[in-house]
Amino acid sequence: MNRLILLVALVTALACSAAQAAPKIRVLYLDQSVGWRHAPVTRPKNSNGPTLSEIALAEIGARSGAFTVESTQDAREITPEKLKAIDVLVFYTTGELPISPEAWQAIQQWVSAGKGGFVGLHSATDTHWNYSGPGQTYTAFINGRFAGHPWTEGTPVTIQALGAPSPVNKAWPRRFAYAEEIYQYSDYDPAQVRALQALDFTETPLRRPWLVPVTWAREIGKGRLFHTNLGHTPSTWNDPRYRAQLLDAIRWAAHRIPGSAKPNPEEQALWALRSLLAYQGLPKTEVEARIARLAGTDKAWLLQTAARTAALRPLWPAKPENDKRTFEVAYQAVLADVLARSEP
Ligand SMILES: [Zn+2]
Numbered sequence: 001m002n003r004l005i006l007l008v009a010l011v012t013a014l015a016c017s018a019a020q021a022a023p024k025i026r027v028l029y030l031d032q033s034v035g036w037r038h039a040p041v042t043r044p045k046n047s048n049g050p051t052l053s054e055i056a057l058a059e060i061g062a063r064s065g066a067f068t069v070e071s072t073q074d075a076r077e078i079t080p081e082k083l084k085a086i087d088v089l090v091f092y093t094t095g096e097l098p099i100s101p102e103a104w105q106a107i108q109q110w111v112s113a114g115k116g117g118f119v120g121l122h123s124a125t126d127t128h129w130n131y132s133g134p135g136q137t138y139t140a141f142i143n144g145r146f147a148g149h150p151w152t153e154g155t156p157v158t159i160q161a162l163g164a165p166s167p168v169n170k171a172w173p174r175r176f177a178y179a180e181e182i183y184q185y186s187d188y189d190p191a192q193v194r195a196l197q198a199l200d201f202t203e204t205p206l207r208r209p210w211l212v213p214v215t216w217a218r219e220i221g222k223g224r225l226f227h228t229n230l231g232h233t234p235s236t237w238n239d240p241r242y243r244a245q246l247l248d249a250i251r252w253a254a255h256r257i258p259g260s261a262k263p264n265p266e267e268q269a270l271w272a273l274r275s276l277l278a279y280q281g282l283p284k285t286e287v288e289a290r291i292a293r294l295a296g297t298d299k300a301w302l303l304q305t306a307a308r309t310a311a312l313r314p315l316w317p318a319k320p321e322n323d324k325r326t327f328e329v330a331y332q333a334v335l336a337d338v339l340a341r342s343e344p
Pocket of ligand 1: 038122123181232
């Protein structure tokens, strides 16, 4: 028997056994690549069969009984009419998507009116297109744009949860070692989102002196947006913790479970300064003691200094052989201020 038919039979059987009272969330999954095409969104060779991530999402929905998924690799299918028949839009995309101004306006209205939620996966931030309003550009909406990935596939990283435990990151330990491709961002505004997970540079060998958020949540009007950087590597899609987080994120985006998306810029600022001190190579105990002292410092200073660390990122040399002096001067200046402010 055809493998696809077997899969459909399996998914149907699981769906029937997991029937629940609440109506199922209707997910539309867009895994279109206009730019770089990732393995989890690539169709099998010589076949029009489902991608690895399409299969995974269908399984997660069926086993939980929480949602059904329709998958497409053509953004033009997202029309105002289509939005009426779905609850959550999930993007694992790259490049300039063919989304008309009318369609993008409709998506934004659909989210802000609380009619639908948005979930971005991995390269959803490596996605953009020209749009001049009304409302926001896609980059402003998702709150970040891909600006390189120093942590390539297989690079060891440590990911730490920020803030109080949240339903959308409870699937993972508060702190865990992982190996994934991790993005850093331009156009990321900490005041717009609640950062839920970030790289911990006291335990990540490849360090940078700025905040590298991994997961965040946002409220847009009455609607909810969730984004995670995870999902580049095919094996991540088989990790039960990642699968559980996707289920929680889809349920959260559909308003089926609670969870705060209140922006936490001060906590993110402390995390940015923690990155700076760890980059400098201070022992972890000293980093933590200094951050504990900075937690009580003037809020305006904290936010301003974190913004200075974010401004270091574009100064980082594009190639290893490039001159690093401009970066070093700016880095030393902000480091001196943070060290002075965090003295016992
Ligand atoms: Zn990637």
